[in-house]
Amino acid sequence: MIRIVKSEFLSSAVTAEQYPASSFTEFAFVGRSNVGKSSLLNTLLNRKSLAKVSGQPGKTRLVNFFQVQFKSGEEDGYFSLVDLPGYGFAKVSKTERDKWKVMINEYFSSRLQLQGVFVLVDIRHKADPKDIDVIRMLAETGKTCCVIATKSDKIPLSKQAASLNGLKIGLGLRTEEIFAFSSLKKKGIPEILKWIEKIVI
Ligand SMILES: Nc1nc2c(ncn2[C@@H]2O[C@H](COP(=O)(O)OP(=O)(O)OP(=O)(O)O)[C@@H](O)[C@H]2O)c(=O)[nH]1
Numbered sequence: 001m002i003r004i005v006k007s008e009f010l011s012s013a014v015t016a017e018q019y020p021a022s023s024f025t026e027f028a029f030v031g032r033s034n035v036g037k038s039s040l041l042n043t044l045l046n047r048k049s050l051a052k053v054s055g056q057p058g059k060t061r062l063v064n065f066f067q068v069q070f071k072s073g074e075e076d077g078y079f080s081l082v083d084l085p086g087y088g089f090a091k092v093s094k095t096e097r098d099k100w101k102v103m104i105n106e107y108f109s110s111r112l113q114l115q116g117v118f119v120l121v122d123i124r125h126k127a128d129p130k131d132i133d134v135i136r137m138l139a140e141t142g143k144t145c146c147v148i149a150t151k152s153d154k155i156p157l158s159k160q161a162a163s164l165n166g167l168k169i170g171l172g173l174r175t176e177e178i179f180a181f182s183s184l185k186k187k188g189i190p191e192i193l194k195w196i197e198k199i200v201i
């Protein structure tokens, strides 16, 4: 399995002209505000606060690019990770929410390097129409995605399989994988690395 060697913040962007020119294979994290996208990125990269995290939804407001160096055996390689603003956050103005939507849509429709998308959903919640929309949109645009059920530390292990199965049916997943993840307990990292490896190696 690949090993993360080094990671760094590259830049933040609003529009496509501002995206970094990097041509490395890219992976993005998308999902509702507060679902744990930025936390997952930090956990995966074993960094405390490379991506900004907050208990208040709406923390990430720009498209944030990170560059990651990995090792596979003796070989070195690179990929990029992108932390996106969350959707479905009621407490910001409609104008602001519309702005985020445009930002996210522009990213998905214009970024050719984007090869894989992680759709994050809270393991405790039922399938959300907004997540169903995103998964459908990704399928239509031909982007490979997998679903990560976050905050798995919040429910007992004995109930996780049933929750994952409920989400799988509710989200209408076919070939897409789904697995549980916890930043708090650092669970689910190998599953993510294996999924990335299938695309970058
Ligand atoms: N218990 C638990 N809490 C978590 C986990 N992951 C994230 N959190 C908490 O959930 C809150 C939101 O985390 P973020 O990583 O900022 O969420 P986000 O999806 O990036 O949110 P936005 O940037 O607003 O879209 C923070 O208080 C985190 O500490 C987890 O695995 N377990």
Ligand SMILES: [Mg+2]
Binding pocket: 037, 038, 039, 052, 053, 059, 060, 083, 084, 085, 086
């Ligand atoms: Mg965030």
